Amino acid sequence: MTVIQYVVLGAALFAIGVYGLLVRRNLVLILLSVELMLAAVNLNLVAFESLLATSEALGQVFAIFVITVAAAEVGIGLAIVIMIFRNRQSANADELTLMRW
Amino acid sequence: MTFEAWITQPVNWAFLAIGLVTLASGFGVVAARNVVHAALFLVGTMGGIAALFLLLSAEFVAWALVLIYVGAVIILLLFGIMITRAPTGIDPALSGEQRVLPAILALALFGLITWSSFEAFGASELSLVGEATATDLLGEMLVTRFVIPFEVVGFVLLGALVGGITIARRDLTPLEEEQRGAV
Numbered sequence: 001m002t003v004i005q006y007v008v009l010g011a012a013l014f015a016i017g018v019y020g021l022l023v024r025r026n027l028v029l030i031l032l033s034v035e036l037m038l039a040a041v042n043l044n045l046v047a048f049e050s051l052l053a054t055s056e057a058l059g060q061v062f063a064i065f066v067i068t069v070a071a072a073e074v075g076i077g078l079a080i081v082i083m084i085f086r087n088r089q090s091a092n093a094d095e096l097t098l099m100r101w
Numbered sequence: 102m103t104f105e106a107w108i109t110q111p112v113n114w115a116f117l118a119i120g121l122v123t124l125a126s127g128f129g130v131v132a133a134r135n136v137v138h139a140a141l142f143l144v145g146t147m148g149g150i151a152a153l154f155l156l157l158s159a160e161f162v163a164w165a166l167v168l169i170y171v172g173a174v175i176i177l178l179l180f181g182i183m184i185t186r187a188p189t190g191i192d193p194a195l196s197g198e199q200r201v202l203p204a205i206l207a208l209a210l211f212g213l214i215t216w217s218s219f220e221a222f223g224a225s226e227l228s229l230v231g232e233a234t235a236t237d238l239l240g241e242m243l244v245t246r247f248v249i250p251f252e253v254v255g256f257v258l259l260g261a262l263v264g265g266i267t268i269a270r271r272d273l274t275p276l277e278e279e280q281r282g283a284v
Contacts, residue, residue, distance in 0.1 A: 012211055014214070015207040016128060019207035022199075023197060025195060029195060036127055036131075039146065039150050043150055046157050049157075057238050060159050060161070061239060069257060071258070072260075076261050076264055078177055078180070082184055094197060
């Protein structure tokens with residue numbers, strides 16, 4: 001097992017996440033793509049922890065932090081999406097043109 | 102290391118199978134034309150990543166990922182989908198018309214990361230000790246060396262909780278408030 005296989009898989013997942021982030025119109029689906037990108041980063045952290053084999057499991061500790069912050073992010077993000085939907089009857093990113101002239 | 106030598110290790114077969122499932126579900130997340138399917142594909146992706154964590158002998162993180170994502174985050178996202186998109190069905194307008202440019206950008210990003218990591222870690226072998234990272238080590242790290250980040254993350258979660266309730270709560274209209282006062 002090499003570390004590069006995990007890094008390449010993580011890069012592929014991250015790229016898929018970027019694609020989804022740019023292509024999707026629905027705000028909830030944009031949040032899903034962000035989750036995909038965060039998960040790819042977690043994969044990298046754990047893989048490099050396995051490579052370096054630190055005595056303190058630093059990579060895994062940071063992966064736990066990332067998972068926690070991702071959970072907080074999705075909670076706040078959904079609250080904002082619901083609020084936008086309530087005010088504008090739409091959850092599409094390209095219809096939120098209030099700040100554009 | 103040649104591909105022939107790589108493919109003879111049984112752990113790499115497992116990696117290939119799990120990795121392909123993970124990638125396919127990842128494509129499903131960004132390409133599904135039904136919002137609920139997209140959310141369910143994310144379950145597959147997270148399950149695949151948790152399985153890869155198990156291959157990397159990171160047991161605790163793997164189960165934490167399953168618990169938090171499959172158990173909580175997906176439910177929350179489905180909840181959001183139900184509120185903002187009911188009735189849910191096939192909807193071709195979920196993605197924008199502009200597809201080529203994002204695809205090029207994503208491919209370029211993938212190529213850049215892959216190329217640079219091949220330059221840096223192309224020959225690095227993972228040593229498989231065959232022993233899972235002890236959960237008590239992780240717990241000890243969280244409350245000793247990383248106690249400040251641990252507390253900060255706790256505050257972030259508390260802030261997210263309070264903020265989420267405050268943002269998503271519907272304020273009563275003056276009429277409703279009056280009715281409530283009358284009861």
